[in-house]
Amino acid sequence: MPPVTAPKRIAIRAGYVIAFDGRGHRLLRDGVVVIEGDTILYVGPRFDGRVDETVDAHDRVLTPGLISTHAHISGSPLDRSFIEDRGNPQFWYSGLFEMLPVRSDAQDEEAGRACVDFSMAELLRGGVTTVMEIGTLGEYVVERAPHYGIRVYMGQAFRSGRWLAKDGKRVEWEWNEEQGGQGLRRAMDFHTRYGCSRGAAWPWSPSAATGRPASTCLSAPTRTPRA
Secondary structure, eight states: OOOOOOOOEEEEEEEEEEEEOSSSEEEEEEEEEEEETTEEEEEESOOOSOOSEEEEEEEEEEOOOEEEEEEOTTTGGGTTTTTSSOOBGGGTTBOHHHHHHHHHHHOOHHHHHHHHHHHHHHHHHTTEEEEEEEESOHHHHHHHHHHHTOEEEEEEEEOSEEEEOSSSSOOEEEEOHHHHHHHHHHHHHHHHHTTTTTEEEEESOGGGSOHHHHHHHHHSOOOOOOO
């Protein structure tokens, strides 16, 4: 049997540390955080114990991982300067009603997967270590999350209707309850296969689910998510 190697111990010395003192959060000036393997070993003003590596972050702010509670990582990189930055005053300058249906119909699964990889790297770069994803590429999201080391809660989405603006003046709905039911079954099957770990069957929006799929979702049995 090979010898057991002790996990690497890393000290991060930062100009500011967002810390927790057992009662609440506080801003620690010129603090140090010591990590051993995947465990936070110490947070405080100084550390005199052994370390294998020291990271100098005197001009940085060190925080716990941030949490994004609502994301669409399989499409959001394509929304920038397209849906978010352009809009019709008739729709309060939102591009959702006119542009989102066009983008969604034009985007294939390969593009969605590229968006997932881009988004996970971008989230981590911005300090986000936990994300609630609402989308339809659950299998790929689950596959890629360990590669990036990000924690994901997966809302496998479904809908019975979609909005669109055919004349640029009014929002109309196209309904397909059978499609909504199929989407809900796929979402429930996904969470059954993955043990309902960190996730939910999620209507794209309350207005996009008719009564039957939505009530089925609400009445479906749930299981305690695994840590």
